Amino acid sequence: MADIALGQVAAKPAMREATAWERLRANRNWLGFWFMMPAAAFLILFLAYPLGLGVWLSFTDAKIGRTGEFIGVENYTWLWDDSVFWLSIFNTVLYTTVASIVKFAIGLYLALLLNERLPFKAILRAVVLIPFIVPTVLSAIAFWWIYDAQFSIISWSLRHLGLISGNIDFLGDTWNARWSVIFANIWRGIPFIAITLLAGLQTVSPSLYEAATLDGATRWQIFRYVTYPLLTPIIAVVMTFSVLFTFTDFQLIWVLTRGGPVNATQLMATLSYQRAILSGQLGEGAAISTAMIPFLLGAILISWFGLQRRKWQQGEGND
Amino acid sequence: MTDLLTANQDSLKTVLTAPPSRADYSEGVAYLESLPSRLVRVYLPLTIILIVLLFPFYWMTLTAIKPDEQLLDLDRFNPFWTWNPTFKHIYKLLFETNYPLWLWNTMLVAVCATVLSMIASVLAAYAIVRLRYKGAQWVGGAIFLAYLVPPSILFIPLSSVVFQYGLFDSPFALILTYPTILIPFSTWLLMGYFKTIPFELEECALIDGASRWQILMKIVLPLAIPGLISAFIFCFTLCWNEFIYALTFLSSTQNKTVPVAIVNEFVDGDIYRWGSLMAGALVGSLPLVILYAFFVEHYVSAMTGAVKE
Numbered sequence: 001m002a003d004i005a006l007g008q009v010a011a012k013p014a015m016r017e018a019t020a021w022e023r024l025r026a027n028r029n030w031l032g033f034w035f036m037m038p039a040a041a042f043l044i045l046f047l048a049y050p051l052g053l054g055v056w057l058s059f060t061d062a063k064i065g066r067t068g069e070f071i072g073v074e075n076y077t078w079l080w081d082d083s084v085f086w087l088s089i090f091n092t093v094l095y096t097t098v099a100s101i102v103k104f105a106i107g108l109y110l111a112l113l114l115n116e117r118l119p120f121k122a123i124l125r126a127v128v129l130i131p132f133i134v135p136t137v138l139s140a141i142a143f144w145w146i147y148d149a150q151f152s153i154i155s156w157s158l159r160h161l162g163l164i165s166g167n168i169d170f171l172g173d174t175w176n177a178r179w180s181v182i183f184a185n186i187w188r189g190i191p192f193i194a195i196t197l198l199a200g201l202q203t204v205s206p207s208l209y210e211a212a213t214l215d216g217a218t219r220w221q222i223f224r225y226v227t228y229p230l231l232t233p234i235i236a237v238v239m240t241f242s243v244l245f246t247f248t249d250f251q252l253i254w255v256l257t258r259g260g261p262v263n264a265t266q267l268m269a270t271l272s273y274q275r276a277i278l279s280g281q282l283g284e285g286a287a288i289s290t291a292m293i294p295f296l297l298g299a300i301l302i303s304w305f306g307l308q309r310r311k312w313q314q315g316e317g318n319d
Numbered sequence: 320m321t322d323l324l325t326a327n328q329d330s331l332k333t334v335l336t337a338p339p340s341r342a343d344y345s346e347g348v349a350y351l352e353s354l355p356s357r358l359v360r361v362y363l364p365l366t367i368i369l370i371v372l373l374f375p376f377y378w379m380t381l382t383a384i385k386p387d388e389q390l391l392d393l394d395r396f397n398p399f400w401t402w403n404p405t406f407k408h409i410y411k412l413l414f415e416t417n418y419p420l421w422l423w424n425t426m427l428v429a430v431c432a433t434v435l436s437m438i439a440s441v442l443a444a445y446a447i448v449r450l451r452y453k454g455a456q457w458v459g460g461a462i463f464l465a466y467l468v469p470p471s472i473l474f475i476p477l478s479s480v481v482f483q484y485g486l487f488d489s490p491f492a493l494i495l496t497y498p499t500i501l502i503p504f505s506t507w508l509l510m511g512y513f514k515t516i517p518f519e520l521e522e523c524a525l526i527d528g529a530s531r532w533q534i535l536m537k538i539v540l541p542l543a544i545p546g547l548i549s550a551f552i553f554c555f556t557l558c559w560n561e562f563i564y565a566l567t568f569l570s571s572t573q574n575k576t577v578p579v580a581i582v583n584e585f586v587d588g589d590i591y592r593w594g595s596l597m598a599g600a601l602v603g604s605l606p607l608v609i610l611y612a613f614f615v616e617h618y619v620s621a622m623t624g625a626v627k628e
Contacts, residue, residue: 031531032452039443039502042435043465046477047499051468054476062479106368113365116357124369126615131372133611133618135560137578138600142375145593153378156393187372192622199623240467248469251562255582262369269471269563276475277567289472300467 003226057286064280075287084263085288088271089295094178094300095267096247103242104235106186107193112223114194115201125195132191140255143184147171147256171257174264181256181265185246192236200234201227243299248292268292376604382597383408390593393451408598417572417580418599425576426606428490429558432497436554437547440502444509445535459510466503473499474567481568492568493576495557504557505550508621512546513539516588549621552614559607577603 024030058075062068079085114125131139146153147170155167170180173182204227212222250269253259259266259274266274268288382390384404389396412418443462447455477496478487486492516539524534540547565576572584581599585592611618 013422026529028450029452032446032455035442035446035450036452036458037442038435038439039506041461042495042498042502043462046480046496047465047468047473050476050480051472052470053480057476057479079592109364110368113361113368116361118361118365122615124365124613125619127369128372128614129618130376130608132622133556133607134376134604135562135578135607137560137562137582138603139375139379141596141600142379142583144377145597146375146378148593151391151393151593153398156398187375190368190372195619196623199619244467244469248471250471254562272471272475273563273567277478282475282479286475289475292472296467296469296472305485311443 040161042190050121054286055290056289057283059174060283062282062286064277064282068283076291078284079287079291084266084271087263088266088268088288089291091178091263091265092247092267092269092292092295095182095185095242095249095265099182099189099246100239100243102182102186103189103193103246104239107190108197110190110194111197111201112227113235125198127188128189129195132195136188136251139188140184140252141205143180143187144171144256147180172261174261177257177261177265181253184252184256185249188252189242189246195233196238197231200231204230240300244296247296247299268295354511379597379604380602382593383601385594387594408594410600412595412598412602416595417584418577418602419573420573421577421580422603422606424490424574425559425578425603428493428497428576429555430492430503431494432558433551433554435494436498436501436505437551439498439542440506440509440550441535441547443502444506444513445539447506448510448513449539450531462503462506465499466507468561470500470561474563477564478567485566488574489576493561493565496564496568497561500557500561501554505554508544508550508553509546512543516542541601545617545620548614549617552610552618555610556607556618595619 008042027045059070059087060067061071061074072114110128114121114128149169149172150167152170153169154170155164158164159167169176171177182315190262208226208230209222212226248269249267250273251310253265253267253270254273257265259270263271268291272285272288272292274285338524356502381399381401384406385401386403386405386407389398389401389403443458446452447459481487481496486495520538520542521534524538529537560578561576562578565579566582568576569579572580575583577599581596581603585596585599
C-alpha cells in the first residue's frame with residue numbers, strides 16, 4: 001500500500017519543489033497511508049504478527065523461556081491421541097451450542113417484550129444491560145458464591161421449598177458443573193442480544209404492523225412474516241458475535257471451575273492456557289489455539305451465510 | 320441453525336399464542352388489549368427475566384455488607400436480607416489490601432489504552448470513509464475481520480511477543496495490547512458515524528483552503544462527538560473487563576488489574592473470604608456502573624451501532 005502510494009507520487013515530474021510537496025499533501029493515497037499508520041502499526045505488531053506466530057509456534061516445541069525447533073505436526077499428532085483435548089472440544093461445542101441457542105431464544109423474547117408499550121421503558125432497558133456492563137470476572141465471582149457447595153442460596157431456597165433434601169453440588173459434579181457454567185454464560189450474554197435486537201426491532205416501521213393487522217395476521221404471523229425477516233440481517237451479525245465469543249470463552253470458566261472437575265468444563269481456551277502458560281508448553285498450547293481457528297471459521301460461515309441467504313430470499317437488496 | 324429457529328419459534332409460539340383471547344387477534348391493535356392479558360403476556364415474563372438478571376448483583380451487594388456470622392449461618396438468619404449491614408468488608412478491602420492500587424492500575428491501563436485506540440481509530444476511520452485511498456474498502460473489511468479475532472487464540476503468541484519486546488509484567492504490556500481489541504471495534508463504529516456527516520461540509524472547507532487535518536479537527540470531530548463518547552466508554556468498559564491478557568502478561572501483585580487480582584489474591588481458602596470477595600467485586604464494578612448510568616444512550620448506540628454497520 002505504502003510503496004504503491006510513494007511510487008506513484010515519485011513518478012510525477014516535479015515542476016517546482018513546492019508544487020510537488022503540495023501535490024503530495026493533497027494525494028489521497030499518501031495521506032491515507034499516514035492516517036492509517038497508527039492503527040496499522042498496532043494491528044500488525046500485536047495482532048497479525050502474533051496470529052502468524054501462533055500458527056508457527058504450534059509447529060515447534062517452544063517452551064517458556066526457550067525458542068522452539070521446528071518439529072512438524074508432532075504437537076497435533078500428540079493432541080490427536082490426547083483424550084483431554086477431545087473432551088475439551090466436546091465441552092466447547094456443547095457449551096457454545098447450548099448457550100448460543102438459549103441466549104438467542106431468551107434474548108429475542110426479551111427484546112420483543114421490551115419493544116411493547118411499557119412504562120419506564122428507558123430505565124428498563126438500562127437495567128437489562130447491567131449484566132453486560134459489569135466485568136465478567138466480577139459477576140462470575142458472584143456466581144461462584146451462588147454456586148457454593150455448602151452455602152448456595154439456590155440450594156437453600158430449594159431445600160426450604162421442600163424440593164430437594166440435600167445441597168446441590170453445583171461445581172463438583174460433572175454435568176452439574178457443565179450446566180452451571182452454561183447458565184452463567186447465558187445470563188451474561190442475554191443483555192447484549194436483547195438490546196441489539198431491540199435496536200433492530202425499533203427500526204421496523206409500525207405501519208407494517210398496521211398493514212399486517214388489517215390483513216388479519218395473527219400475532220404469531222406478524223412476528224414470523226414481518227418482524228423476523230426484517231430482523232434477519234441483524235440477527236446474523238449478533239449471533240456471529242455471540243457464537244464467536246462463547247466459543248472462545250475463558251474468563252467465566254477460569255473463575256468458576258478452572259476446567260474442573262476432572263476436565264468436565266475444560267474448554268479449548270482454558271486447556272490452551274493450562275498447557276501453554278501453567279505447564280510452559282507454548283508449542284502445544286499454540287496448537288490447541290490454532291485448532292480453534294477452523295471451528296471459529298466454520299461457526300462464522302454458518303451463522304453469517306446461513307442467515308444472509310435468508311435475507312436474500314426475502315427479496316431484500318444485498319448491501 | 321434450523322433447530323435453533325424452530326426451538327425459538329416454539330417457545331415464542333407458546334408464549335405469544337397461549338394467553339390472549341382469539342377476539343384480541345381480530346382486533347389486533349395492541350392498545351385495546353386488556354390489562355390482565357398484558358399482565359400475563361408481558362409483565363410476568365419480563366419480571367421473571369429481570370429478577371434473574373439482577374439477582375446476582377443483589378446477592379453480591381448483600382454479601383458485601385453482611386456480617387460474617389450471618390453469611391454462613393443460613394438457619395438462624397434469613398439469607399435474603401440483613402438488618403445489621405456492616406462496612407467491615409469494604410473497609411478492609413480499601414485500607415488493608417492493595418485494592419486501591421489495583422483499581423488505579425486498572426484505571427491507568429484502561430484510560431491509556433482507550434486514548435491510544437481512539438487516536439488511531441479516528442484517523443483510520445476518517446481515512447477509510449472520507450479519504451477513500453486505493454484499497455480503502457479492503458482495509459475496512461480487514462479491520463472488521465480483526466474484530467473477529469478473539470484474545471483467547473492470541474494470548475500465547477502475544478505472551479512471547481511481550482517477552483521479546485521486554486514488556487512483561489509492566490502496564491505497557493496491557494496498554495499496547497488492548498488496542499488490538501479496541502481499534503477494530505471503534506474504527507468500525509466511527510466509520511459509521513463519519514459516514515453520516517454531510518460530505519458537502521468538507522467540500523466547502525476544502526474550497527476555503529482547509530487541509531485534511533484541519534477538516535478532521537475542526538469539522539468532522541466536533542460533529543462526531545456523540546460517536547466519540549460512545550466509542551470511548553465502550554472501549555473503556557472493554558479494557559476494564561479484559562482478563563486473559565492481564566492474567567498472562569502480569570505477574571507481580573502490585574501490577575495487577577482488579578479482575579486478575581480478585582481472582583488470584585483473594586482466594587485463600589479462608590471460609591470468611593466471601594464478604595471481602597464480594598466487596599471487591601462490587602467496588603470493582605461500581606466505576607463502570609456509574610459511568611454507564613450517565614451515558615446509557617451512548618452506550619446503547621455504541622453497542623448497536625457497531626453491529627448495524
